[in-house]
Amino acid sequence: MLRPFPFPTILLLAALAAAPAVMAQERMLPAQPPAAPQENVRIDYAKVLSAEPVHQTLRATSMVERCGSASATPVQQEEDRRGLSRVVGAVRDVLTPSENIEEVAPSAGGDCRMVPIEREFRRPIGYDVDYVYKGVKYRSRLPYDPGNRVRVRVSVTPVVSSSGQ
Template identity: 35%
Template sequence: MPVNLPLSMALAMSLASPLVQQQGEETFVPVEQVRYDYAEVLRVQPVEQVITTGVVERRCTEQGKCRQVRVPKELRQTIGYDVDYTYRGSKYRSRLAQDPGRRVRIRIGITPMVSNRGRR
């Protein structure tokens, strides 16, 4: 018996579970459910990049003889932050571009595992 659905409901159902054709069999691929929350930051450690270059300087002796000398110079640049944080009793680590402060916003995505094997 055919079921008549309003167009908006049929569209919503098609977006919720996209249909994929695989070797003559139809498979529904579940859509990821996403929400956002905050986690407590435990530790933030800057990650630095060290660049060593040589700078040419003029050096003179007490007798007045001068010469050009290459002097090594180190440049340190912060390229990110290793952030340790906890969410619901589990600890995590991520490298972020900025220091997040006391809390870090996290994305939680849940998708059922789809197996190519038969149902269990």
């Protein structure tokens, strides 16, 4: 005749039967994405087609006192000019010292006025370089003139899509 198991023994057996399933769930790690492929890098040379300097233009204006004798009449000279020559002449008069105005000390009774003098400075900031590598033409801005050839960084990495194809 079979004796029934006592109630606490049945609970103990049920807990032991479920323990392996719980332990297996704890051991399973969440699925991690596949590692990114390793990048293959090397240095090579490309043939330079052209290198054009790129300049930055800076303008500075300063005020200079100019004194001239009362006999010079710049207004009469402006009336003789017509159209575009009048505009060009006005710009030239501002940028270059006038030959008709002779320097006179302010105490000698000369006509003194402040004249703006504009100066322009150009400085190189880089080079636009056209070059060919493996039959393909590229353009880059470099801080220096590379000469006949330029070093290029070649990187090859396989494309890995999410579908695995």
